[in-house]
Amino acid sequence: MAFKKLIQPLKDSLENKGFNEPLPFQKLVLSKIKGGASLFCIAPMGAGKTTSMVLSVIHKLKGRAFEDAPRALIFVKNKQAALQLELEFNAFLRGTDLRVYCAYDELDIDRQRDAIYEGVDIVIATPKRLNKIFFLNGINLNKLQICMVEDAEFLFRDHNLAEVTRTPESIGKCQYVIFSSAYDKRFDRWRDSFMYNAQIVKMN
Structure with a gap:
């Protein structure tokens, strides 16, 4: 998908940053995410996975805040990853009023609950804190309209896979997009449960 089809x-924002054309991996995944498909997006570092995630979420939410409940959820491995991804979102939020919030273990849980309740x-x-x-x-x-996992390799440590698997049990219809550098056979269980007909998009 060309950038010109984005909101x-x-x-x-892309023009201001000098990004005129999507990277090859981004061309593969942006249109599929826009179309509502659930995906396993497999590519090496530097392929543009994080930017694909940010652009897809902002575009899907039309750049507009709406009511109080979150419409996008992204699982990350730790506090540092959460804050870094927040910065990536902030770099593309100009001209929108979307509200982004990070929830991780080091913060007071009551403060986090109150902040989310106010509207995001x-x-x-991180899976355990969520x-x-x-x-x-x-x-x-x-x-929730879309649920993503960034750098999904972390799921196979410290029971994170089980923590993330709990989430679909609590929500209705949702699009799932998993970003990783490799496909793990343990993901087959997700394809048999809540990620029906999920496609694998892979770039070496």
């Missing part, structure tokens, strides 16, 4: 604020559009979270907030009735996932 205007994204086109303006995009939540970037589930703690959810079980405290601190986040409404009923409006």
Whole structure:
């Protein structure tokens, strides 16, 4: 998909940054995500996975805040990854009013619950903290449109796979997009449960 098909604020941000054409991997995945497909996006570092994620979410949400419940959820491995991804989003939010919030273990959970309750559009979270907030009735996932995982290799450490697998059990229809440098056979269980007909898009 060409950048010209994105919403205007994204086109303006990309132009200001000097990005005129998507990278080959971005051409492969942006149109598929835009079309609503659930995907495993497999590519090496430097292929443009993170930017693809940011552009896709902002475009899907039309760059506009809406009500209080989050419509996009992105799982990351730790606090550093959450804050770095927040910076990536902030670089493309000009001209939108989307609200991004990070939830990770080091912050006071009551403060996090209150901040999410006040209204957010995009939540970037570590799996364990997201589930703690959810079980405290601190986040409404009923409006979720897209759920993503960044650098999914971390899922196979410290029970993160089980933590993330819990989330689809609590929500209805949703698009799932998993970004990783390799496909792991353990993902087959997701394809048999909540990621029906998910496509694998791979670039070496």
